[in-house]
Amino acid sequence: xxxxxxxxxxxxxxxxISDIRNCKSKExxxxxxxxxxxxxxxxxxxxxxxDGYSKKKYVCKLLFIFLLGHDIDFGHMEAVNLLSSNRYTExxxxxxxISVLVNSNSELIRLINNAIKNDLASRxxxxxxxxxxxxxxxxxxxxxxxxxxxxxxxxxxxxxxxSVKQSAALCLLRLxxxxxxxxxxxxxxxxxxxxxxxxxxxxxxxxxxxxxxxAQKNPEEFKTSVSLAVSRLSRIVTSASTDLQDYTYYFVPAxxxxxxLLRLLQCYPPxxxxxxxxxxxxxxxxxxNKAQEPPKSKKVQHSNAKNAVLFEAxxxxxxxxxxxxxxxxxxxxxxQFLQHRETNLRYLALESMCTLASSEFSHEAVKTHIETVxxxxxxxxxxxxxxxxxxxxxxxxxxxxxxxIVAEMLNYLETADYSIREEIVLKVAIxxxxxxxxxxxxxxxxxxxxxxxxxYVSEExxxxxxxxxxxxxxxxxxxxxxxxEALQAPACHENLVKVGGYIxxxxxxxxxxxxxxxxxxxxxxxxxxxxLCSVPTRALLLSTYIKFVNLFPEIKTTIQDVLRSDSQLKxxxxxxxxxxxEYLRLSTIASTDILATVLEEMPPFPERESSxxxxxxxxxxxxxxxxxxxxxxxxxxxxxxxxxxxxVNASTASTPSPSxxxxxxxxxxxxxxxxxxxxxxxxxxxxxxxxxxxVAPLAPGSEDxxxxxxxxxxxxxxxxxxxxxxxxxxxxxxxxxxxxxYGNKTSTQFLNFTPTLICSDELKSNILDLxxxxxxxxxxxxxxxxxxxxx
Amino acid sequence: xxxxFLMVNKQGxxxxxxxxxxxxxxxxxxLEAEVIKNCLSRSKEQCSFIEYKDFKLVYRQYAALFIxxxxxxTENEMAVYELIHNFVEVLxxxxxRVSELDVSxxxxxxxxxxxxxxxxxxxxxxVWQTFKIMFNLDRVHIxxxxxxxxxxIVETNKNRILxxxxxxxxxxxx
Numbered sequence: 033x034x035x036x037x038x039x040x041x042x043x044x045x046x047x048x049i050s051d052i053r054n055c056k057s058k059e060x061x062x063x064x065x066x067x068x069x070x071x072x073x074x075x076x077x078x079x080x081x082x083d084g085y086s087k088k089k090y091v092c093k094l095l096f097i098f099l100l101g102h103d104i105d106f107g108h109m110e111a112v113n114l115l116s117s118n119r120y121t122e123x124x125x126x127x128x129x130i131s132v133l134v135n136s137n138s139e140l141i142r143l144i145n146n147a148i149k150n151d152l153a154s155r156x157x158x159x160x161x162x163x164x165x166x167x168x169x170x171x172x173x174x175x176x177x178x179x180x181x182x183x184x185x186x187x188x189x190x191x192x193x194x195s196v197k198q199s200a201a202l203c204l205l206r207l208x209x210x211x212x213x214x215x216x217x218x219x220x221x222x223x224x225x226x227x228x229x230x231x232x233x234x235x236x237x238x239x240x241x242x243x244x245x246x247a248q249k250n251p252e253e254f255k256t257s258v259s260l261a262v263s264r265l266s267r268i269v270t271s272a273s274t275d276l277q278d279y280t281y282y283f284v285p286a287x288x289x290x291x292x293l294l295r296l297l298q299c300y301p302p303x304x305x306x307x308x309x310x311x312x313x314x315x316x317x318x319x320x321n322k323a324q325e326p327p328k329s330k331k332v333q334h335s336n337a338k339n340a341v342l343f344e345a346x347x348x349x350x351x352x353x354x355x356x357x358x359x360x361x362x363x364x365x366x367x368q369f370l371q372h373r374e375t376n377l378r379y380l381a382l383e384s385m386c387t388l389a390s391s392e393f394s395h396e397a398v399k400t401h402i403e404t405v406x407x408x409x410x411x412x413x414x415x416x417x418x419x420x421x422x423x424x425x426x427x428x429x430x431x432x433x434x435x436x437i438v439a440e441m442l443n444y445l446e447t448a449d450y451s452i453r454e455e456i457v458l459k460v461a462i463x464x465x466x467x468x469x470x471x472x473x474x475x476x477x478x479x480x481x482x483x484x485x486x487x488y489v490s491e492e493x494x495x496x497x498x499x500x501x502x503x504x505x506x507x508x509x510x511x512x513x514x515x516x517e518a519l520q521a522p523a524c525h526e527n528l529v530k531v532g533g534y535i536x537x538x539x540x541x542x543x544x545x546x547x548x549x550x551x552x553x554x555x556x557x558x559x560x561x562x563x564l565c566s567v568p569t570r571a572l573l574l575s576t577y578i579k580f581v582n583l584f585p586e587i588k589t590t591i592q593d594v595l596r597s598d599s600q601l602k603x604x605x606x607x608x609x610x611x612x613x614e615y616l617r618l619s620t621i622a623s624t625d626i627l628a629t630v631l632e633e634m635p636p637f638p639e640r641e642s643s644x645x646x647x648x649x650x651x652x653x654x655x656x657x658x659x660x661x662x663x664x665x666x667x668x669x670x671x672x673x674x675x676x677x678x679x680v681n682a683s684t685a686s687t688p689s690p691s692x693x694x695x696x697x698x699x700x701x702x703x704x705x706x707x708x709x710x711x712x713x714x715x716x717x718x719x720x721x722x723x724x725x726x727v728a729p730l731a732p733g734s735e736d737x738x739x740x741x742x743x744x745x746x747x748x749x750x751x752x753x754x755x756x757x758x759x760x761x762x763x764x765x766x767x768x769x770x771x772x773x774y775g776n777k778t779s780t781q782f783l784n785f786t787p788t789l790i791c792s793d794e795l796k797s798n799i800l801d802l803x804x805x806x807x808x809x810x811x812x813x814x815x816x817x818x819x820x821x822x823x
Numbered sequence: 824x825x826x827x828f829l830m831v832n833k834q835g836x837x838x839x840x841x842x843x844x845x846x847x848x849x850x851x852x853x854l855e856a857e858v859i860k861n862c863l864s865r866s867k868e869q870c871s872f873i874e875y876k877d878f879k880l881v882y883r884q885y886a887a888l889f890i891x892x893x894x895x896x897t898e899n900e901m902a903v904y905e906l907i908h909n910f911v912e913v914l915x916x917x918x919x920r921v922s923e924l925d926v927s928x929x930x931x932x933x934x935x936x937x938x939x940x941x942x943x944x945x946x947x948x949x950v951w952q953t954f955k956i957m958f959n960l961d962r963v964h965i966x967x968x969x970x971x972x973x974x975x976i977v978e979t980n981k982n983r984i985l986x987x988x989x990x991x992x993x994x995x996x997x
Binding site: 046049053092095096099101103120121124125128132158161165168169171195198199202203205206233234237238241278279281286287288289291292295333336337339340343344374375376378379380413414416417419 | 837839840843848851852866868869870871872873874897899900901902904905906908909957958960961964965968972973975976977978979980981982983987991994995
């Protein structure tokens with residue numbers, strides 16, 4: 033295959049490349065490459081200095097080898113040498129090498145920075161352009177330090193060439209991204225905004241990218257860009273196709289620039305100035321109109337470019353959320369795309385509609401497309417399109433179509449991709465709960481969920497269904513019946529056994545009258561699954577059995593036999609063994625009254641925020657779910673809250689999670705940095721105070737330790753590199769004594785170390801506070817004796 | 824922003840790669856292999872945007888060559904999709920100009936071909952250009968650098984993109 037070589041030769045390179053291509057196997061290729069590497073290495077180490085051309089050739093070869101995927105560990109010096117050459121071709125190869133092979137070798141960085149500095153200072157636009165390209169693509173911190181001052185000057189100077197301005201703008205962007213502290217705002221910001229008016233559209237594109245990023249951090253500085261952007265955009269959109277010449281792509285004027293300008297406008301709220309707002313609305317309407325016109329060209333590129341601008345415009349309309357007729361038009365346009373031939377358009381339409389659904393103006397309009405979306409869910413071949421359809425159904429759900437949507441989602445769940453099942457499960461659970469008018473439907477839905485995708489039903493979901501069943505009397509009987517029937521299936525999921533076990537334990541009496549679900553049958557049904565379950569489920573089932581002893585005295589002996597069997601009493605797992613032993617004992621010695629009191633029905637759970645929503649937010653990220661929450665808050669009047677506490681009689685949670693704040697302590701995220709050591713001694717006192725307001729800030733990391741003291745008396749309260757605070761307490765009747773140990777972990781002495789005790793008014797206490805002056809290097813302790821401890 | 828720009832063939836060999844944020848070398852090969860695997864398993868009815876990890880891939884197939892661009896959520900997918908085509912057209916214009924062989928396809932719509940023939944010819948010309956791309960990797964990099972800088976689209980005007988290269992060629996010949 034004859035090599036097509038450029039005018040400057042480098043035939044050696046071409047030959048080398050042909051050789052590589054002709055290699056039959058990977059080993060042959062590697063051999064050839066190694067041979068070449070050895071050759072180049074020897075040439076670089078050789079005595080006679082290489083001329084520019086050879087250097088360039090070898091560096092080029094090294095670059096090529098690197099691009100094939102082999103690491104290069106030499107040649108950097110030579111490349112840097114090329115940077116200082118005066119010939120454009122050599123310089124260029126040098127820069128290319130450097131920017132592709134970013135290295136953190138400190139010596140070379142200095143040399144590179146020097147070379148770049150020289151090039152920037154030279155007024156030669158090509159050299160400046162190369163240097164700026166390099167900074168833009170590499171942009172390390174050292175470079176930022178060195179050049180951040182100069183680049184803005186180059187950018188706004190009047191005599192810089194357009195191409196250099198382009199590179200300078202993006203260079204600045206890069207430096208700002210990596211080291212924002214080196215790029216302070218200055219008087220160049222207003223000049224940058226004026227670049228938007230430049231003749232050269234390339235400069236405008238670059239400036240728009242720069243301003244978009246900067247405006248997100250400093251919106252005030254760049255406010256003036258909004259009106260300029262709007263006027264520029266309207267000029268582009270209304271221009272005839274001959275105006276913009278080469279920037280017209282398949283009869284669409286400057287599509288990429290339009291997209292960028294629209295994105296810049298999304299950084300700001302709708303403009304206050306009426307004239308600007310009017311112009312913008314006009315502009316958006318023009319874009320929407322153009323979409324309806326017959327296409328000027330049959331090429332797919334034309335429609336793609338047109339649609340790119342259209343989708344971005346719709347994004348802007350949604351972001352502003354202020355013009356109802358624009359929103360409705362956008363919605364209709366998207367509705368048309370939902371049934372388009374091209375998959376790309378359907379995908380993008382579904383995605384855009386998702387955001388549209390949360391806006392109040394267009395929510396109704398979106399709902400009209402529900403049939404199309406459901407159809408898409410069923411018939412689309414592409415899994416990501418189906419996923420978007422699910423998201424859209426979730427977003428458009430409200431009371432009127434909840435049942436339909438949930439049914440469709442359950443259908444989809446049966447055949448869904450495994451990676452997305454958990455998310456769909458969470459969504460179905462949330463929807464079912466929010467829009468349940470009739471809670472029997474809710475129970476059915478959740479049980480269906482468990483049946484279809486039991487593995488992906490996380491704990492929060494089934495805790496919730498149990499909380500709801502317990503809180504609502506009307507659905508308890510129905511739940512018991514349904515669960516009983518579901519358990520009769522030959523292969524049921526473990527989560528179903530958990531739910532079933534719990535519900536039958538609480539409400540089995542409601543269905544015991546029916547001979548098909550007599551107590552003995554219930555017990556046998558549950559016990560038949562017993563050996564198939566994991567340890568936590570078995571623990572739950574044991575609790576259910578003791579509840580049965582209370583509910584159905586007639587099967588007491590059967591249950592006792594089961595509990596008495598060796599496999600329970602001598603079970604390897606400590607929890608199971610303990611439960612079996614204790615329950616057995618309880619059933620034998622307790623009278624019926626005591627048993628009834630101990631195993632009384634669970635009280636209703638207090639209202640709390642649903643933890644399922646928190647879990648979904650965590651999974652998806654903050655964007656998608658919060659909109660839903662804000663809009664639908666007013667419809668949640670009959671929503672039941674619930675904690676995350678385990679339904680089984682578990683001890684109080686010792687590890688705090690965001691929703692399990694059973695102690696009523698503020699669970700607000702700790703934002704303060706570690707307080708001085710003196711105030712941590714007061715934390716313990718707060719445990720016993722009921723007021724949630726007076727909570728001393730917890731040192732980060734000590735929350736876990738802190739909460740452990742509910743059950744323990746001794747332990748480490750707080751530890752960091754300097755200090756360890758330990759606690760030892762003892763209590764006798766109404767007196768309590770706490771020793772607080774401050775351990776000095778450093779090798780130097782603490783000076784002026786004074787622990788202070790802060791306590792709330794409620795704790796009226798006699799405190800004997802003994803503080804020893806810190807003369808010991810190791811530790812000091814403070815003794816607090818407190819009387820009249822609150823329980 | 825654009826995270827990376829890859830040209831990979833069906834056998835999984837990377838013909839061109841440009842990363843706009845730092846990625847370790849072994850990770851790059853892994854990434855490229857996974858990406859091509861994802862793209863190869865797609866069919867014609869599926870859309871050209873793949874959700875991969877926490878960003879998106881926009882890909883376009885030209886015969887045996889895949890051009891894949893990784894973008895994050897700040898970019899408009901359709902715009903990037905067309906950018907790929909613009910890039911291909913620029914390459915085509917540059918390399919057809921210096922084609923020493925009789926066969927030369929021009930992608931500019933001076934001839935009104937029907938859609939499918941057009942695509943076929945584009946595909947053919949791209950396969951042909953692949954040979955030339957490999958031998959002129961530095962030029963291709965220069966073209967890409969003119970179009971995309973620091974992950975942002977900077978220039979889409981074909982004449983302006985090719986201007987420095989033409990000057991370079993002229994300097995080299997003289």
